[in-house]
Amino acid sequence: MRRALIAGNWKMYKTISAGVALAREIADGTKPGGPEVVVFPPATALAAVSQAVKGTPVAVGGQNVHFAREGAFTGEVSPLMLKDAGCTHVLLGHSERRHVFGEDDELIARKTRAAVDGGLVPVVCVGETLPEREGRRTLEVVERQVERALRPLSADEVGRLAIAYEPVWAIGTGQVATPEQAQEVHAFIRRHVAGSHGDPVGGAVRILYGGSVKPDNIAGLMALEDVDGVLVGGASLEAGSFLKIVRGRG
Numbered sequence: 106m107r108r109a110l111i112a113g114n115w116k117m118y119k120t121i122s123a124g125v126a127l128a129r130e131i132a133d134g135t136k137p138g139g140p141e142v143v144v145f146p147p148a149t150a151l152a153a154v155s156q157a158v159k160g161t162p163v164a165v166g167g168q169n170v171h172f173a174r175e176g177a178f179t180g181e182v183s184p185l186m187l188k189d190a191g192c193t194h195v196l197l198g199h200s201e202r203r204h205v206f207g208e209d210d211e212l213i214a215r216k217t218r219a220a221v222d223g224g225l226v227p228v229v230c231v232g233e234t235l236p237e238r239e240g241r242r243t244l245e246v247v248e249r250q251v252e253r254a255l256r257p258l259s260a261d262e263v264g265r266l267a268i269a270y271e272p273v274w275a276i277g278t279g280q281v282a283t284p285e286q287a288q289e290v291h292a293f294i295r296r297h298v299a300g301s302h303g304d305p306v307g308g309a310v311r312i313l314y315g316g317s318v319k320p321d322n323i324a325g326l327m328a329l330e331d332v333d334g335v336l337v338g339g340a341s342l343e344a345g346s347f348l349k350i351v352r353g354r355g
């Protein structure tokens with residue numbers, strides 16, 4: 106049985122004080138025994154938000170990480186530093202990292218390896234662009250992204266991470282994937298992981314959907330066999346809408 110995971114990506118929103126206030130509201134509304142809840146604040150707010158949710162069911166993750174432990178990498182943050190700030194998770198390969206900042210599959214694979222080595226749980230994001238979907242290349246693109254990111258990892262390590270399927274055309278657009286589109290890709294990813302790392306790992310790995318998730322579409326998404334949770338952008342910036350998603354209904 107896979108425990109549901111509801112993740113909130115705050116992107117480049119929220120000052121420290123606003124982030125702490127939001128995290129406290131989310132923690133107050135999150136009961137133990139429900140889905141696992143993780144928020145991904147901007148780097149400046151990580152330590153304060155981690156402190157604010159200490160002892161609650163809410164966990165904290167970074168939105169990105171460098172592959173080195175430390176070094177002359179101006180502007181970067183290492184796995185050690187995320188742990189030091191109280192993080193347990195990290196987002197990797199988000200479409201904005203891939204398409205705005207030019208991160209490729211090899212870099213994301215190095216970061217995934219480093220995150221696992223640093224004791225963090227990676228949430229590896231994959232997904233096709235609109236031209237790729239229209240060109241019927243969705244499964245090929247997603248397979249390549251998953252294969253490259255997971256290649257350096259053992260079966261045990263893959264079993265503990267999460268994969269987020271986020272069609273690029275659905276992120277921040279209000280255009281959510283249909284249940285058929287989401288289920289097709291999720292089942293495909295699970296089969297791929299079963300093939301690459303073994304059936305038990307395919308059965309255990311959590312696959313989240315991301316892309317315009319809102320309180321009014323969460324129930325339909327969570328009802329899908331291979332959807333184990335969601336990665337939420339815009340609707341995670343306000344406690345009321347995020348908590349409705351955590352509770353699984355609008």
Ligand code: PEP
Pocket residue numbers: 114116271275276277278279315316317318336337338339340
């Ligand atoms: C995201 O940033 O990962 C995301 C899915 O954003 P939104 O929910 O706003 O589409």
